[in-house]
Amino acid sequence: MSDNSQIRPVIFDPKLRLNRSDVIAKVRDLSPNLASVDDQVSPIVGSKAEALKQLGRLNPATYGRTRNHLDGAVTGLSPFVRHGVISTADIRDQALGLNTPKEAEKFIQQLAWREYWQKLYRENPNYIWNDVEPYKTGFDAEHYADDLPEDISQAKTGVACIDQFIAELLTTGYIHNHARLYVAAYVCHWRRVKWQAGARFFLMHLLDGDPASNNLSWQWVASTFSHKPYFFNLENVEKFSGDSVDTRFKTNKTLAGSYEDIYARLFPNLEPKT
Missing domain, CATH: 1.10.579.10 (DNA Cyclobutane Dipyrimidine Photolyase, subunit A, domain 3)
Structure with a gap:
């Protein structure tokens, strides 16, 4: 069993008003071995303000028509949902405020898929790292x-x-x-x-x-x-x-x-x- 007694929580004092560069430097300082695994810093900015900005660009009808194209009208909201900055309910309400239910249908279906995966995970946690069924590829x-x-x-x-x-x-x-x-x-x-x-x-x-x-x-x-x-x-x-x-x-x-x-x-x- 590893000794976790030296692990300290990462606490950012809100009074410090750290900017993005400060935060990146702080994380690197706290994780000196990180560079050997992944030294890339994503250009995606994470904040409530950025999430709301992305939400304001939402176009559910266009998303429904172009979502399978790599240059289609995707929302970029998934990182914010993943980390609890906004909820799928927030996004659903915004979509229905912009389009009719029919126009927003394809978009809301994708939100529903995410909720389905989450519910399945809660009810069957063993599914996450174990094969649910055998492969159907002709190989075991x-x-x-x-x-x-x-x-x-x-x-x-x-x-x-x-x-x-x-x-x-x-x-x-x-x-x-x-x-x-x-x-x-x-x-x-x-x-x-x-x-x-x-x-x-x-x-x-x-x-x-x-x-x-x-x-x-x-x-x-x-x-x-x-x-x-x-x-x-x-x-x-x-x-x-x-x-x-x-x-x-x-x-x-x-x-x-x-x-x-x-x-x-x-x-x-x-x-x-x-």
């Missing part, structure tokens, strides 16, 4: 690696779009949900690594990462909490990424091909996809 759990390879954690896989998404995660502490699905599928199915390893990696870096939404979503991708594995192809990334992501064939060859071809490559023990 023992066929998957326990640890995340370094080339993935360092954004050096050689698959350009995947490396770009991971680098963004490491730099900012945030990536679009669709990019999270792409990375998770790559880790689980292309590299055949257990979803738990990927989930831990995300929780280390995501500012909005919480065990319920994160881990159960990884299980959904892996197929241990779904009736089939989630996977994608390069054409899908190109469709939803816009011009800011490298989706060239020569730098993303392993993702190229029809869904039928990729299915056959990733899941050779399953019946062919038709």
